Amino acid sequence: MSKFPDLPGIKNLDANPYEPELASFDDMDADADAGDGDAVAKTGTTTIGITTDDGVVIATDMRASLGGRFVSNKSVQKVEQIHPSAALTLVGSVGGAQSFIRTLRSESDLYEVRRGEPMSISALATLAGNFARGGPFFAINPILGGVDEEGSHVYSIDPAGGVMEDDYTVTGSGMQVAHGKLEDRYHDDLSMEEAEELAVEAVYAATERDTGSGNGVYVATVTGDGVDITGYDDFEGAR
Amino acid sequence: MQGQNQQQAYDRGITIFSPDGRLYQVEYAREAVKRGTASVGVRTADGVVLAADRHARSPLLERDSIEKIHKADDHVGIASAGHVADARQLIDLARRQAQVNHLRYDEEIGVESLTKEVTDYIQQYTQTGGARPFGVALLVGGIEDGEPRLFETDPSGTPYEWQAVAIGGDRDEIQTFLEEEYEEEMGLEAGLSLALRALGSVSDDGLDATGVDVATIDVESEQFTALSEDEIAERVTELELEGDDDE
Structure with missing residues (x-):
C-alpha cells in the first residue's frame, strides 16, 4: 500500500x-535467459586493478570468446570510464557488462549534475553492487577502480552483488595465473x-596460459585528474 | 462570471495563473504558514540551532504532543511552521529519502540534496490538478561534509539557504531581530542564545521554557540533539527571557 497519494x-x-533511476533493465531479460549458451559473447578475460598512492592502474586483455573456445573478437576494449575519476572493467557477458556500464555512467552523471560534486568511489561501488544484485542476472564480475578525496580504491563486484575492496584485485578466467x-x-x-608494468606483466602471464584471455592489453590509469586509457595489440608495446 | 467574481475564479484551481502571473493557492498556503507558531534557525561556525515556539493553548494539552522539531536523520533536523499534519507528511518524505540515500550509496544524504528532494515534492503540488499545496514551511538544518547548512522550504517549493531565518507567525519581526543580532563568527552556544532571544523578542509575556523546543546539530558529533526542558529552562533564566509572573 502506498504511503503517499x-x-x-x-x-x-x-x-x-x-533500481537505477534512468535505465530500464526490462530489455535485458533475453540476455539473462541466454545463460551460458555458446552463442553469447563472453569476455573470458583477465582484468587487474592495482592501487598506488597516486592513483589506480587497470589492465585488461583484448579477447572476446564464445564458450571460451572460439575467439570472436581480438580487439575488445574491456575497460571504460564511468565517472570523472573511475573506470570499470567488462568481465563475463559482453551485453550484460555494456549495459551495466551505460547505467552506472548515467547514474554517476545524474548524481554529479544534481549535487554539484562527483559521487565518491565507495558510493559508486555500493550502487554497482545494488544493480548487480537487484537487476536481472547480468553474469558479470567487473573491477571498479577510482580515485576520490579518500584516496585510491579498487573493488571487485561479483555477479550476486558482492562488493569487496582491496589493494589490488583480479577477475576473469585468467585470474589465478595473474x-x-x-x-x-x-x-x-x-x-x-x-x-602499470606489473599489471601488464600479469595480464601477459594470463594470456600465455588462459584460453579465454589474449590478443593484447588495454591499460587505464586513473588519478584525481581523470582517466586515461591506451590499447596495445602486442605486449612489447606496453612494456 | 463577471466583475468581482472573475478575480476570484483564479484561486479556484491550483494550476491556474491569475492574469498578473500569480498562483493564489500558493499565496494562501503562505498565509497558512503565518498562522502557525514561529520556528527559528541559526547557523553558527560549529553547528546549526533550531528553536520553535510550541506554547499550548490549554494547560491540559500534553506539551510533547505538539510537534515542531523533528529528527530526519542522524545529522539533520527539521523545524516546521504551519499545518502540522502537512509537515508530518514532508518530514516522513525527508526521512525516507535520507534512508534511500543510505541504501543506494551507503552515504549520508547532504542537507542541500535532502532539502531539494522535499522542495521538488512540494512543487509538484503547485502544478498537479486536484491537489492542494502544502500549508507549511520547513527549516532543514544539519551537517554536510563537516559544514553546517541551514535551508528553508516554502509552499511554492523553492529552497532557500540562510545564515539565520524565521518562519511562521511574526516572521518579519523575528527576521529583523536576527538581522540585527546575527554574527557570522558566533559559536553554537551564542547561536542558541540568539535563537531563544529571537523567539522571546515577539513574546509579550516572556518565554516559558516548557513552551519552547530546541535542537542542535553540531559539527563535532554531527548528531541531532534535542535539548531537555531543564537545559532550555537554564538558558531562558540566564538570558532573563521569562515573563513577570505578577504582571
Missing part, C-alpha cells in the same frame, strides 16, 4: 530504491609506472 504527475515515492604474478611482485609503495 498516487496523483498523476507526482513522483512515485514507493519506487524501489535499488594472481601468481601479483602475489610475488605487488608491494604497497609501487609508483604508477611500476604498477
Whole structure:
C-alpha cells in the first residue's frame, strides 16, 4: 500500500530504491535467459586493478570468446570510464557488462549534475553492487577502480552483488595465473609506472596460459585528474 | 462570471495563473504558514540551532504532543511552521529519502540534496490538478561534509539557504531581530542564545521554557540533539527571557 497519494504527475515515492533511476533493465531479460549458451559473447578475460598512492592502474586483455573456445573478437576494449575519476572493467557477458556500464555512467552523471560534486568511489561501488544484485542476472564480475578525496580504491563486484575492496584485485578466467604474478611482485609503495608494468606483466602471464584471455592489453590509469586509457595489440608495446 | 467574481475564479484551481502571473493557492498556503507558531534557525561556525515556539493553548494539552522539531536523520533536523499534519507528511518524505540515500550509496544524504528532494515534492503540488499545496514551511538544518547548512522550504517549493531565518507567525519581526543580532563568527552556544532571544523578542509575556523546543546539530558529533526542558529552562533564566509572573 502506498504511503503517499498516487496523483498523476507526482513522483512515485514507493519506487524501489535499488533500481537505477534512468535505465530500464526490462530489455535485458533475453540476455539473462541466454545463460551460458555458446552463442553469447563472453569476455573470458583477465582484468587487474592495482592501487598506488597516486592513483589506480587497470589492465585488461583484448579477447572476446564464445564458450571460451572460439575467439570472436581480438580487439575488445574491456575497460571504460564511468565517472570523472573511475573506470570499470567488462568481465563475463559482453551485453550484460555494456549495459551495466551505460547505467552506472548515467547514474554517476545524474548524481554529479544534481549535487554539484562527483559521487565518491565507495558510493559508486555500493550502487554497482545494488544493480548487480537487484537487476536481472547480468553474469558479470567487473573491477571498479577510482580515485576520490579518500584516496585510491579498487573493488571487485561479483555477479550476486558482492562488493569487496582491496589493494589490488583480479577477475576473469585468467585470474589465478595473474594472481601468481601479483602475489610475488605487488608491494604497497609501487609508483604508477611500476604498477602499470606489473599489471601488464600479469595480464601477459594470463594470456600465455588462459584460453579465454589474449590478443593484447588495454591499460587505464586513473588519478584525481581523470582517466586515461591506451590499447596495445602486442605486449612489447606496453612494456 | 463577471466583475468581482472573475478575480476570484483564479484561486479556484491550483494550476491556474491569475492574469498578473500569480498562483493564489500558493499565496494562501503562505498565509497558512503565518498562522502557525514561529520556528527559528541559526547557523553558527560549529553547528546549526533550531528553536520553535510550541506554547499550548490549554494547560491540559500534553506539551510533547505538539510537534515542531523533528529528527530526519542522524545529522539533520527539521523545524516546521504551519499545518502540522502537512509537515508530518514532508518530514516522513525527508526521512525516507535520507534512508534511500543510505541504501543506494551507503552515504549520508547532504542537507542541500535532502532539502531539494522535499522542495521538488512540494512543487509538484503547485502544478498537479486536484491537489492542494502544502500549508507549511520547513527549516532543514544539519551537517554536510563537516559544514553546517541551514535551508528553508516554502509552499511554492523553492529552497532557500540562510545564515539565520524565521518562519511562521511574526516572521518579519523575528527576521529583523536576527538581522540585527546575527554574527557570522558566533559559536553554537551564542547561536542558541540568539535563537531563544529571537523567539522571546515577539513574546509579550516572556518565554516559558516548557513552551519552547530546541535542537542542535553540531559539527563535532554531527548528531541531532534535542535539548531537555531543564537545559532550555537554564538558558531562558540566564538570558532573563521569562515573563513577570505578577504582571
